[in-house]
Amino acid sequence: MLYSFYTFFYVEFDISENMGIQLGLTIDENIYEKLSIGSKKLGVDINTLVSNILREWIDKNRMLLLSVDEIAKEYENSLSSYSEHTQKTKIRMVRSFLEWCESRGISFDKIDVNTVESFAKELESRYTSKYVNSYRATLRDFIYWFQQRYGVK
Numbered sequence: 001m002l003y004s005f006y007t008f009f010y011v012e013f014d015i016s017e018n019m020g021i022q023l024g025l026t027i028d029e030n031i032y033e034k035l036s037i038g039s040k041k042l043g044v045d046i047n048t049l050v051s052n053i054l055r056e057w058i059d060k061n062r063m064l065l066l067s068v069d070e071i072a073k074e075y076e077n078s079l080s081s082y083s084e085h086t087q088k089t090k091i092r093m094v095r096s097f098l099e100w101c102e103s104r105g106i107s108f109d110k111i112d113v114n115t116v117e118s119f120a121k122e123l124e125s126r127y128t129s130k131y132v133n134s135y136r137a138t139l140r141d142f143i144y145w146f147q148q149r150y151g152v153k
Contacts, residue, residue: 063109063150068098071108071146078145093138109152113143 027035039049058065072095079087100119101111116139123132147153 063107063152066108066150068095068102071098074149075142075145078149090138090142093135094142097135097139097142108146109150111143111146113140116140116143
């Protein structure tokens, strides 16, 4: 029986120049070696290199990292022209929809009017058609805002 052994380094990275946050990471020896070589060739310290790599990864994967709370808060901020009651109603509906999406493993960048319709179909068994239609209208507005805000189609 063959065993594969990896040597890991425990490294403290000070990854935030502004906040001084320290993060303890266990990094594979080969990865650490590549980071060391790269940082020397680029003329930056390893903290800066790791921070830049992580920042780029976060930018590329922002949809994966969005939370229901973050989206709902941003959407709520966009509703300032509505009454407080209307804002609360819209946010409650949007949160419910986003949590439904999350519970079904639907990535936020994949939500569209078809997703809204699937959600609405589930609501139809529990609520009146008038209530479900108000959900549809709110969620269509939300989808438009979401696509504009996050650049998804």
